[in-house]
Amino acid sequence: MKRHVYVGVLALLAILPLNAQAPKGWKLRVDRSMTASDPDAAGDIKFMEMGGGFHAMNPKAAVYWNPANTASGNYTLKGTFKLVKTMGHEEYYGLIFGGNDLEGAGQSYIYFMVEQGGSWLIKSRSGSSTSQIASSGGPSDAVKKGDASNALEVHVTGDKVEFLVNGKVVNTTPKSALKTDGVYGIRINHMLEVQIDGFGVSKM
Numbered sequence: 130m131k132r133h134v135y136v137g138v139l140a141l142l143a144i145l146p147l148n149a150q151a152p153k154g155w156k157l158r159v160d161r162s163m164t165a166s167d168p169d170a171a172g173d174i175k176f177m178e179m180g181g182g183f184h185a186m187n188p189k190a191a192v193y194w195n196p197a198n199t200a201s202g203n204y205t206l207k208g209t210f211k212l213v214k215t216m217g218h219e220e221y222y223g224l225i226f227g228g229n230d231l232e233g234a235g236q237s238y239i240y241f242m243v244e245q246g247g248s249w250l251i252k253s254r255s256g257s258s259t260s261q262i263a264s265s266g267g268p269s270d271a272v273k274k275g276d277a278s279n280a281l282e283v284h285v286t287g288d289k290v291e292f293l294v295n296g297k298v299v300n301t302t303p304k305s306a307l308k309t310d311g312v313y314g315i316r317i318n319h320m321l322e323v324q325i326d327g328f329g330v331s332k333m
Contacts, residue, residue: 157174172188185315185324201309204333207280212276219244219246222318224281225315229308229311234256238312246268247273248267249299273295290309
């Protein structure tokens, strides 16, 4: 059975320092599964520099960010995500942006993610609650399935935010509907190992 992205079932339990291999200044916030039928895997989360990018090993879901990485106004956020391994079922991984208070109870951010079955998803988080903004509603022609690499982009302009997968616009949302200024980072859901390359922001 396909598992979707923890809709309403995650508890934010910890802000943890990263392991010794982690890039300097980066932090993570763990989301533990609260569903008995969809438990986390055993083992520790690992996030490290690898091959000029980052490598995440996630028995549990987590958000990764460096507080120095902020963006405002008009900008482009990019990252290419290669699924290395999954531990049982389809889960989402991708970008976050517009992050605020990521270490506190009032955390908020937008996330744009894909999963190995070919679907994409855009959601917002506020505290412990999440809301869906848009989704593909099933496999999308823009998303490469399985363990392929998928390039995700977010284009924030004066009046709209465009979401692209592998160069194809999959959604356009009015900028007024989203909080786009803030920290940007990465989210990887549980049961996944993912390589991230080309991650960063540039001005439009």
